[in-house]
Amino acid sequence: MTTYKSAYKTTTFVEGNTINVVHHSTKIIEHDVLNKTIRLNNGGWFSKTTKDRIHSYLIENAGYRLSQKKGAWILSQVAKDDHLKTIRMIPYENGMILQLSEGQWMDNFIGVLLRLLYFYPIAFMLILFLLLCLF
Numbered sequence: 002m003t004t005y006k007s008a009y010k011t012t013t014f015v016e017g018n019t020i021n022v023v024h025h026s027t028k029i030i031e032h033d034v035l036n037k038t039i040r041l042n043n044g045g046w047f048s049k050t051t052k053d054r055i056h057s058y059l060i061e062n063a064g065y066r067l068s069q070k071k072g073a074w075i076l077s078q079v080a081k082d083d084h085l086k087t088i089r090m091i092p093y094e095n096g097m098i099l100q101l102s103e104g105q106w107m108d109n110f111i112g113v114l115l116r117l118l119y120f121y122p123i124a125f126m127l128i129l130f131l132l133l134c135l136f
Contacts (some may be wrong), residue, residue: 011054024054032062037101039063045095047074063101067093 011024022030027044029051039059043051052074056067059076066077066087074093080086 008054022054022058024051027051029055030058032058039099039101041093041097041099042095043074047072059099063099065099 011022013020013022015021018033018035020030020032020034021028022032025046027042027046029042029044031040031042033039039062041055043055052067052069059065059067060079064079066079068075068077075090076093076099077090078088080088
């Protein structure tokens with residue numbers, strides 16, 4: 002298991018096919034890369050920092066934005082190629098699972114590869130070599 006500190010009191014680690022983000026002691030994000038799902042959980046903490054951590058991950062990896070209106074958290078699916086134009090809005094619920102579409106998955110896959118290249122260059126080169134051998 003590889004762990005790195007991604008922000009104050011926030012840790013990101015990879016466990017099998019899942020990228021996990023833990024803020025304080027709450028696992029706020031479980032991103033199953035293989036099944037293309039993201040489970041969200043704020044642990045009942047509707048704080049600005051928790052919302053910011055979830056928002057940062059989603060906007061970068063899933064094409065969603067997390068915002069707040071009149072105290073309620075709202076997820077907006079956005080089009081990355083159209084200046085983050087909102088496609089649809091859904092109310093946030095603890096434990097909700099987002100199913101990524103094929104295009105979102107490809108964006109996410111490229112994002113994961115870029116993070117591997119940056120943080121783990123040897124692992125990236127090994128994966129790239131294996132992909133080239135398969136094709």
